[in-house]
Amino acid sequence: MKIPRYTMQKIAFAIITTAAISVGIPLVLVIGYIVAQGIGALSWEFISAAPRNGMREGGIYPALVGTVWLTIGTAVTSIPLGVGAAIYLAEYAADNWFTRTIRLAIINLAGVPSVVYGLFGLGLFVIFLRFGMSILAGSLTLGIMTLPVIITTTEQALVAVPQSFRVVNASLGGTTWQGIRKVILPQALPGIMTGIILGLERAAGETAPILFTVAAFFLPRLPHSVFDQTMALPYHLFVISTQVPGMPIRIQYGTALVLMVFVLTMNLLATLIRRYYRRRRQW
Amino acid sequence: MNNTATPGKAKLVLHDVSFYYGDQPAVRQINLRIYANEILAIFGPAMSGKSTLLRILNRLSDLAEEGRLEGEVLLDGKNIHDPDVSVIQLRTRVGIVFAVPVPLPLSIQENVTYGPLLGRGRSKGELDELVERSLRAAALWDEVKDRLSESATALSGGQQQRLCLARVLALEPEVILLDEPCSGLDPISTLKVEKALLALKESHSIVIVPHNVQQASRIGDKAAFLLMGELVEYGVAEQIFTRPKDPRTDDYITGRFG
Numbered sequence: 001m002k003i004p005r006y007t008m009q010k011i012a013f014a015i016i017t018t019a020a021i022s023v024g025i026p027l028v029l030v031i032g033y034i035v036a037q038g039i040g041a042l043s044w045e046f047i048s049a050a051p052r053n054g055m056r057e058g059g060i061y062p063a064l065v066g067t068v069w070l071t072i073g074t075a076v077t078s079i080p081l082g083v084g085a086a087i088y089l090a091e092y093a094a095d096n097w098f099t100r101t102i103r104l105a106i107i108n109l110a111g112v113p114s115v116v117y118g119l120f121g122l123g124l125f126v127i128f129l130r131f132g133m134s135i136l137a138g139s140l141t142l143g144i145m146t147l148p149v150i151i152t153t154t155e156q157a158l159v160a161v162p163q164s165f166r167v168v169n170a171s172l173g174g175t176t177w178q179g180i181r182k183v184i185l186p187q188a189l190p191g192i193m194t195g196i197i198l199g200l201e202r203a204a205g206e207t208a209p210i211l212f213t214v215a216a217f218f219l220p221r222l223p224h225s226v227f228d229q230t231m232a233l234p235y236h237l238f239v240i241s242t243q244v245p246g247m248p249i250r251i252q253y254g255t256a257l258v259l260m261v262f263v264l265t266m267n268l269l270a271t272l273i274r275r276y277y278r279r280r281r282q283w
Numbered sequence: 284m285n286n287t288a289t290p291g292k293a294k295l296v297l298h299d300v301s302f303y304y305g306d307q308p309a310v311r312q313i314n315l316r317i318y319a320n321e322i323l324a325i326f327g328p329a330m331s332g333k334s335t336l337l338r339i340l341n342r343l344s345d346l347a348e349e350g351r352l353e354g355e356v357l358l359d360g361k362n363i364h365d366p367d368v369s370v371i372q373l374r375t376r377v378g379i380v381f382a383v384p385v386p387l388p389l390s391i392q393e394n395v396t397y398g399p400l401l402g403r404g405r406s407k408g409e410l411d412e413l414v415e416r417s418l419r420a421a422a423l424w425d426e427v428k429d430r431l432s433e434s435a436t437a438l439s440g441g442q443q444q445r446l447c448l449a450r451v452l453a454l455e456p457e458v459i460l461l462d463e464p465c466s467g468l469d470p471i472s473t474l475k476v477e478k479a480l481l482a483l484k485e486s487h488s489i490v491i492v493p494h495n496v497q498q499a500s501r502i503g504d505k506a507a508f509l510l511m512g513e514l515v516e517y518g519v520a521e522q523i524f525t526r527p528k529d530p531r532t533d534d535y536i537t538g539r540f541g
Contacts, residue, residue, distance in 0.1 A: 171381075173398055178401050
């Protein structure tokens with residue numbers, strides 16, 4: 001039996017529409033559930049005070065500050081390296097065994113489980129380089145984990161800039177670097193920003209890489225330098241959810257809510273920055 | 284800039300020039316002289332190597348992957364492939380305008396000053412003067428003088444092409460190469476570009492690949508007929524378009540093939 005093609009079209013459309021809606025459902029449920037459970041824990045004290053009484057009371061201020069520092073540290077270590085490598089790959093690299101090896105390395109780097117990054121960071125930064133459990137070691141570990149995301153998205157943003165701009169730059173006596181700096185990078189900037197923030201978001205929410213490299217179980221004071229340990233939101237959430245008996249459930253969800261808001265704020269920031277650059281140049 | 288070449292002395296000399304993409308020849312054994320204050324029209328059917336020949340003249344052909352050049356190109360008697368020749372400087376002396384206008388995603392003003400500012404800093408007065416002079420020479424000044432800081436991509440196709448011409452003129456080149464600069468333009472825009480070119484040849488060497496034989500005969504002082512990478516005939520335009528020596532040239536310009 002042959003199904004009429006208009007019927008077929010309706011069936012196909014129904015299936016893909018269902019798929020699209022289904023994708024949104026978990027997101028709405030997760031956000032809704034966490035907000036509903038965690039909103040009661042939120043107060044000025046919750047985000048401005050240190051935890052007390054075996055973390056069952058008080059706030060999450062040290063963990064929040066720690067996560068902010070780690071995110072900044074990740075940005076400082078991964079953005080110059082990642083964007084630099086992407087520019088090299090997109091604009092300078094010839095297709096030879098050397099660049100193919102680099103690309104293969106990046107793909108593999110993206111596939112490494114985050115806990116393996118944690119162990120690697122422990123071995124290299126904490127022990128071998130003697131940084132100890134510190135913001136420095138944690139930032140470097142998170143930075144390496146973020147590199148593949150930044151490199152891949154930046155390279156895609158650069159490659160998407162029309163080739164004709166490069167030819168025009170050369171024809172007007174520009175060096176490759178002048179073309180990159182004056183035309184290609186400004187055009188690719190919105191895409192690059194998106195990639196960077198997506199990578200940093202992931203880093204901000206990771207637990208395994210910071211587990212052995214920086215995160216403190218309980219450290220109510222703030223870090224003084226990059227060689228200090230610190231608490232961090234994702235690990236704190238893990239600790240209060242599994243390691244502390246008699247933990248009020250609203251504090252767990254409150255912590256989750258703060259972490260989620262932190263990440264979503266970065267997301268919003270990325271969108272706003274992208275919009276700003278798009279609007280500033282009217283083409 | 285340097286237009287002191289004595290009449291009869293060639294600005295550009297091509298000596299046995301061949302260019303290959305991989306092992307595929309695009310142009311073969313070209314011998315050609317290009318003089319100052321003249322327009323040379325290189326015409327011929329598609330895939331004859333006209334664009335390749337233009338790009339050899341300012342070494343944009345270097346960008347072609349697996350491209351290979353044989354023979355030599357002399358600019359004022361100096362081989363442009365000599366190791367002491369700066370390719371960047373060469374491209375400012377020999378400017379090129381492409382078939383499809385590609386304004387950079389910058390303002391009109393920034394497009395014109397793009398090339399000059401790559402080399403060295405210039406005073407604002409110097410730049411403003413250069414912008415006005417270049418846009419006037421490209422017959423665009425009156426249309427854009429009030430919106431120099433607006434996006435160049437908002438211009439019409441014909442305006443964009445004249446902007447690309449102005450952008451090249453701002454380099455103050457000695458030779459201007461044009462690759463089918465009017466192929467996408469309406470007759471009025473085409474007329475404006477051609478008028479600009481006729482004025483420019485007073486101070487430049489111009490090599491144009493016209494998009495049709497009529498344009499070649501309208502503005503060319505000299506003409507060169509290229510067929511399958513081979514230079515069939517080269518000489519004074521009027522003679523080529525009225526009394527061609529080679530039967531293939533005759534067949535092409537009278538429309539028997541093409």
